[in-house]
Amino acid sequence: MFRRGDWALLVEEGGGFRTVVRAGGGRVQTARGYIDADQLVGLPHGGVVVSSIGVRLRALPATIFDVIEHRFKLGAQAVYPKDAVHIVRAAGLGPGSRVAEAGTGSGFLTAVLAWFVRPWGVVYSFDNRVSHMRVAARNLKTAGLGDYVELQLRDVVRSGFGRVRVDVVVLDMGDPWNALGHTWEVLGPGGRVVIFSTTAEHLAKSVSTLRSAGFVEISVEEVAVRYWKPVPGELRPETFGVVHTGWIISARRGW
Numbered sequence: 001m002f003r004r005g006d007w008a009l010l011v012e013e014g015g016g017f018r019t020v021v022r023a024g025g026g027r028v029q030t031a032r033g034y035i036d037a038d039q040l041v042g043l044p045h046g047g048v049v050v051s052s053i054g055v056r057l058r059a060l061p062a063t064i065f066d067v068i069e070h071r072f073k074l075g076a077q078a079v080y081p082k083d084a085v086h087i088v089r090a091a092g093l094g095p096g097s098r099v100a101e102a103g104t105g106s107g108f109l110t111a112v113l114a115w116f117v118r119p120w121g122v123v124y125s126f127d128n129r130v131s132h133m134r135v136a137a138r139n140l141k142t143a144g145l146g147d148y149v150e151l152q153l154r155d156v157v158r159s160g161f162g163r164v165r166v167d168v169v170v171l172d173m174g175d176p177w178n179a180l181g182h183t184w185e186v187l188g189p190g191g192r193v194v195i196f197s198t199t200a201e202h203l204a205k206s207v208s209t210l211r212s213a214g215f216v217e218i219s220v221e222e223v224a225v226r227y228w229k230p231v232p233g234e235l236r237p238e239t240f241g242v243v244h245t246g247w248i249i250s251a252r253r254g255w
């Protein structure tokens with residue numbers, strides 16, 4: 001059952017509308033009328049709430065990705081979930097991992113990293129724009145992940161990552177190749193760096209700088225996800241979808 005403070009994914013019965021609300025959050029306006037989110041407290045998972053205009057919505061426990069998709073505010077361009085989960089795999093993250101990340105942006109990727117390093121790990125996340133940091137701080141609080149992230153306002157090209165020592169560095173910023181010298185300083189031999197790059201020109205710069213700087217085990221991947229229409233008799237790929245997001249470059253520090 002839902003407890004006060006839990007996030008619930010509300011799915012319209014027989015319709016396409018979905019939203020995420022917090023149990024015990026009072027009156028919430030949605031595109032299907034008002035929801036009294038206090039009704040969710042004590043409701044079994046799968047129970048029904050009815051909006052002010054009579055729409056029936058099935059209440060399911062929300063995942064971290066539901067919360068990110070429906071509740072996070074967008075400041076800077078954010079990493080898509082498909083890329084975020086593959087960044088986690090390329091980085092080899094798990095509970096207890098220590099990560100340095102730049103830039104924080106809206107904190108979408110930060111939230112996913114924090115979710116995977118919990119409950120013992122930490123994400124040191126750096127950005128050089130205070131407005132982006134504010135959006136990210138709010139988003140991380142929304143997801144209840146603030147305890148696993150240390151946000152720092154810092155230009156990592158100019159000033160590096162400070163005194164942190166980490167297992168992994170994740171870079172999603174305009175010129176990640178210029179941060180690779182400082183990345184080397186905070187990793188031990190074999191430590192991992194993962195770069196998210198959106199243009200072929202930037203991809204080329206990062207790969208050649210990784211090689212010249214002595215990183216090894218360099219790999220480049222692109223994550224293509226195609227959704228299918230889950231309708232019996234009409235099973236086929238969806239007509240529209242996301243075509244390009246970016247490349248995930250991963251490597252290990254040499255010795």
Ligand SMILES: C[S@@+](CC[C@H](N)C(=O)[O-])C[C@H]1O[C@@H](n2cnc3c(N)ncnc32)[C@H](O)[C@@H]1O
Binds near residue numbers: 106132172174
């Ligand atoms: C594309 S956004 C990151 C989006 C983020 N990964 C997300 O999923 O929400 C790039 C961020 O890098 C930051 N940035 C660019 N250059 C930087 C630098 N030298 N040091 C720290 N942050 C930097 C920008 O301010 C911006 O917020």
